[in-house]
Amino acid sequence: MIRKxxxxxxxxxxxxxGLRWFVNEGLRRNPKGVYEKYTxxxxxxxTFNTLILGxxxxxxxxxxxxxxxxxxxxxxxxxxxxGTTRMAYVVLxxxxxxxxxxxxxxxxxxxxxxHLKTDTIFNFPRYFPYLSNxxxxxxxxxxxxxxxxxxxNPLYSLPYSGIHALSPALHGWAGRSGSYDEAYQNGFFxxxxxxxxxxxxxxxxxxxxxxxxxxYLDSIIDFCKARQCRLIFTMSPAYKxxxxxxxxxxxxxxxxxxxxxxxxxxxxxxxxxxxxCRNRSYFxxxxxxxxxxxxxxxxxxxxxxxxxxx
Amino acid sequence: MLFNSLIFxxxxxxxxxxxxxxxxxxxxxxxxxxxxxxxFSYNPWFLLLLIGTxxxxxxxxxxxxxxxxxxxxxxxxxxSISCNIGVLFIFKYFVFFYNSLTPLLTSHYSxxxxxxxxxxxxxxTFQSISYTIDVYRGKYKADDSLTDxxxxxxxxxxxxxxxxxxYKSLMPQLKVVQHFRRIDWEAFxxxxxxxxxxxxxxxxxxxxxxxxxxxxxxxxxxxxxxxAGFLFVVQVYADFSGYSDIATGVAKLFGIDLSLxxxxxxxxxxxxxxxxxxxxxxxxxxxxxxxIGLGGNRVSYPRWLLNIxxxxxxxxxxxxxNLTFVIWGAMHGLLFIIExxxxxxxxxxxxxxxxxxxxxxxxxxLSLIAFRALSVQDLGHIYKQIFTxxxxxxxxxxxxxxxxxxxLTVCGLLILLLFLKEANEEYAFLNRAxxxxxxxxxxxxxxxxxxxxxLGNFNxxxxxxxxF
Numbered sequence: 001m002i003r004k005x006x007x008x009x010x011x012x013x014x015x016x017x018g019l020r021w022f023v024n025e026g027l028r029r030n031p032k033g034v035y036e037k038y039t040x041x042x043x044x045x046x047t048f049n050t051l052i053l054g055x056x057x058x059x060x061x062x063x064x065x066x067x068x069x070x071x072x073x074x075x076x077x078x079x080x081x082x083g084t085t086r087m088a089y090v091v092l093x094x095x096x097x098x099x100x101x102x103x104x105x106x107x108x109x110x111x112x113x114x115h116l117k118t119d120t121i122f123n124f125p126r127y128f129p130y131l132s133n134x135x136x137x138x139x140x141x142x143x144x145x146x147x148x149x150x151x152x153n154p155l156y157s158l159p160y161s162g163i164h165a166l167s168p169a170l171h172g173w174a175g176r177s178g179s180y181d182e183a184y185q186n187g188f189f190x191x192x193x194x195x196x197x198x199x200x201x202x203x204x205x206x207x208x209x210x211x212x213x214x215x216y217l218d219s220i221i222d223f224c225k226a227r228q229c230r231l232i233f234t235m236s237p238a239y240k241x242x243x244x245x246x247x248x249x250x251x252x253x254x255x256x257x258x259x260x261x262x263x264x265x266x267x268x269x270x271x272x273x274x275x276x277c278r279n280r281s282y283f284x285x286x287x288x289x290x291x292x293x294x295x296x297x298x299x300x301x302x303x304x305x306x307x308x309x310x
Numbered sequence: 311m312l313f314n315s316l317i318f319x320x321x322x323x324x325x326x327x328x329x330x331x332x333x334x335x336x337x338x339x340x341x342x343x344x345x346x347x348x349x350f351s352y353n354p355w356f357l358l359l360l361i362g363t364x365x366x367x368x369x370x371x372x373x374x375x376x377x378x379x380x381x382x383x384x385x386x387x388x389x390s391i392s393c394n395i396g397v398l399f400i401f402k403y404f405v406f407f408y409n410s411l412t413p414l415l416t417s418h419y420s421x422x423x424x425x426x427x428x429x430x431x432x433x434x435t436f437q438s439i440s441y442t443i444d445v446y447r448g449k450y451k452a453d454d455s456l457t458d459x460x461x462x463x464x465x466x467x468x469x470x471x472x473x474x475x476x477y478k479s480l481m482p483q484l485k486v487v488q489h490f491r492r493i494d495w496e497a498f499x500x501x502x503x504x505x506x507x508x509x510x511x512x513x514x515x516x517x518x519x520x521x522x523x524x525x526x527x528x529x530x531x532x533x534x535x536x537x538a539g540f541l542f543v544v545q546v547y548a549d550f551s552g553y554s555d556i557a558t559g560v561a562k563l564f565g566i567d568l569s570l571x572x573x574x575x576x577x578x579x580x581x582x583x584x585x586x587x588x589x590x591x592x593x594x595x596x597x598x599x600x601x602i603g604l605g606g607n608r609v610s611y612p613r614w615l616l617n618i619x620x621x622x623x624x625x626x627x628x629x630x631x632n633l634t635f636v637i638w639g640a641m642h643g644l645l646f647i648i649e650x651x652x653x654x655x656x657x658x659x660x661x662x663x664x665x666x667x668x669x670x671x672x673x674x675x676l677s678l679i680a681f682r683a684l685s686v687q688d689l690g691h692i693y694k695q696i697f698t699x700x701x702x703x704x705x706x707x708x709x710x711x712x713x714x715x716x717x718l719t720v721c722g723l724l725i726l727l728l729f730l731k732e733a734n735e736e737y738a739f740l741n742r743a744x745x746x747x748x749x750x751x752x753x754x755x756x757x758x759x760x761x762x763x764x765l766g767n768f769n770x771x772x773x774x775x776x777x778f
Contacts, residue, residue: 167716
C-alpha cells in the first residue's frame with residue numbers, strides 16, 4: 001500500500017512539474033505576441049539602443065517601428081500592462097541582466113496613476129515563464145511574496161495560469177501565433193480593435209506622486225546617470241474628459257516637470273495635446289489610444305527627439 | 311465552506327486526524343462539532359435553525375415511538391411535518407407566494423425579495439422528515455441518542471447538498487466503532503479526484519459559456535440557445551454528481567458509506583429509466599414519502615396519473631420558488647404520464663437504444679432550459695427562438711463572442727471525456743484491456759488530478775444545488 005502511494009505520488013509530482021514545464025516552455029516559444037515580447041525582454045540577449053518603459057500606455061502609444069524609421073534609433077517597447085514606475089524599474093533591471101544597456105530610455109510618466117503604490121502585479125501569471133531571470137523574480141517577489149510559490153510550486157502557479165495559458169502554450173509549441181499576437185511589433189501593441197463597452201466614464205479625484213513612485217523615478221534617473229544613458233520623460237495623450245478627472249493634474253505635471261528640470265531630462269508632455277486629445281476616434285478609452293492616435297503621437301515624439309539629438 | 315475552497319483543504323485533514331486520534335466514544339461528538347462548524351461557516355444564524363429543527367424531530371419521534379395511541383401519533387407526526395415544511399415554506403416559498411399574490415393587493419412587496427435561503431435547507435429537512443415518518447410507520451424505533459441523531463442529520467459531507475441518506479442506512483454506521491484500517495483509500499481517492507474534476511474542470515468551465523448566454527438570451531439564435539441548454543445539462547450533472555462523489559469520498563475517510571445518488575442518468579433511454587438513475591436519493595424520497603402517501607398506484611387510473619403529475623410538480627417546486635422550476639416539473643410529469651400510458655398499453659414497448667437516448671437527451675435539454683431560464687419571459691423567448699429562429703450558421707460566431715475557439719474545443723473534449731468514462735462504467739468496454747486495473751486506471755486518476763490544476767476553475771464557484 002505504502003509503495004503504491006509512493007509511486008502514485010511520485011508520478012503525480014513528475015506529471016505536475018512536467019505540465020508546468022510544457023506550459024511555460026510553450027509560452028516562451030511563442031513566435032509573436034506578449035510572451036515573445038517578454039521572452040526577448042527577460043531571457044534573451046538584445047542590442048537595442050533604445051528602450052520604452054512604462055505601462056500599457058507606453059506599450060500602446062509608442063510605435064517603435066515608426067520611431068526607428070523617423071529617428072534612426074533601434075528601439076524596443078518594454079511597456080507592460082498595469083506597469084507602475086516601480087515595475088518599470090524592475091523591467092529595466094531585468095532587461096539589462098541579459099542585454100546591453102540602452103543608450104536612450106523613454107519613460108512614460110502616468111500622471112493618473114502616480115499616486116498608486118505597487119501592491120500587486122497586474123496580469124501576474126504572464127510572468128511565470130520568466131522567473132528564471134533572478135532580477136525579475138526578486139523584484140516581483142518583493143512586491144508580491146506569492147512569487148516564491150509561483151516560481152517553485154506548480155500546484156500553486158498552474159491554477160493561476162490556468163486553462164487560458166494552454167492555448168498560447170500550444171501555439172508556442174506549434175510555432176504559430178494567434179491572431180491577437182500579430183498586434184505586437186517589437187513590444188509595441190498595435191491597438192486596432194475597439195470593443196462595444198463604453199470606457200469613457202470619469203470620476204474626479206485628487207492625485208499626487210506617491211513616495212514609492214518618486215523613489216523608483218529617482219532610481220531610474222540614478223541608473224541612467226550611472227550608465228550614461230539618455231533619459232527622456234514622456235507623457236502621452238489622455239482623452240480630454242480624462243484631463244478633468246485628476247483635479248490637480250496641472251500640479252502633478254508641474255512636479256514631473258520640476259524633477260525633469262533638476263536632472264536636465266527632456267520632458268515631452270503631450271497629455272493635453274489638442275490635436276489628439278479632442279479627437280475621440282483616436283481613443284479606445286480615456287487613457288489608451290488606438291493605432292492612428294499612437295502613430296500621430298509617435299511622430300511628434302520622433303520630431304522632438306530629433307530636435308533634442310541635434 | 312465549499313468543498314472546492316482552500317479552507318476545506320485545511321478543515322478536512324484536521325478533522326480527519328483528530329477524529330482518528332480521539333477515543334471512539336468521543337468521535338461522534340467531535341464529528342458533530344466539526345459538522346456544525348462546517349455549517350456555521352455559511353451562516354452562523356442558520357446553524358440555530360438546523361439544530362432547532364433536528365432536535366425537534368428527535369424529541370417528536372421519541373414521543374411518537376413511545377405512544378400507542380394512533381391519534382396522538384398522527385398529531386405528533388403532523389406537528390413535526392408542519393414545523394419542517396413551515397421552515398421550508400418561510401425561507402423558500404413565502405417570498406415567492408408573497409410576491410406572486412401581493413401585487414394583486416398592493417404594490418409594497420419588495421422588502422422580502424432579499425430573504426436568504428439557508429444552505430442545504432431542503433436536504434436536511436427532507437432527511438429529518440423521512441426519519442419521523444419512518445418512526446411513525448413503525449419501521450424502526452426512535453433513536454435514543456441525541457448526539458447520534460443530530461450527527462445523522464448534519465454529517466458534513468452530505469448535509470448541504472445530499473445525498474439524502476436514510477436513517478437505516480447511515481445510523482448503524484454511526485453507532486459502530488470505525489476502524490482506521492478499514493478506510494477504503496482507493497474509493498476515497500477515485501471519488502474525490504473524479505468529483506473535483508467534474509466540478510472544477512467540467513462544470514465550472516462550462517458555466518463560463520452557459521451563464522453569459524442565459525443572462526442575455528435576446529442576443530442569441532435558437533441553435534446557440536439549444537447548445538447552451540445541452541451544455542447546461544452536462545454542467546448541472548457534472549456539478550451535482552461531482553458534489554455527491556466528493557461527499558461520498560470524504561465520508562469514506564470516516565468509515566461511512568453514503569448511498570449511491572447517480573447512476574449515469576445521461577445514458578438513459580426513457581424518462582422512466584432516467585428517474586431511476588438521476589438524483590436517486592431525492593427521487594426515492596419523493597416516491598416513498600409523497601407518491602406512496604398520495605396512494606401511489608393503488609388508486610383509480612386517473613388518480614394514479616394525477617399522483618404522478620403532482621409528485622413531479624412538487625419536485626419542481628422543491629428546487630425553488632420560481633415558476634420556471636414548476637414548468638420543469640410539469641414537463642417531466644406530463645411526459646412521464648405519456649410514457650406510463652404507452653407502457654401500460656404496450657407493456658413490452660422499448661425504444662431503440664440510440665433513438666431512445668436521442669429522445670431522452672432532447673427532452674432533458676429542453677426541460678432543463680426551463681430549469682435554467684431566469685424568468686418565464688426568457689423561457690418563452692428561448693423556446694420561440696429554438697423553434698422559429700434556429701440559424702445554426704450563426705452558432706459559431708455567437709459562441710466566439712462568449713469565449714474563444716480554443717476554450718470551446720477544450721470544453722467539447724471535456725464533455726467527450728465525461729461521456730467516455732461513463733460509457734466505460736456503463737458498458738465496461740475498456741475493462742477487459744490488458745493492464746486496465748493496474749496501469750490505465752491509476753494513470754487516468756493521476757492525470758485527472760493534474761488536470762484539475764491545469765484546467766480547473768479555482769474561483770471556488772458554489773455548487774449549483776446548494777441553493778436548493
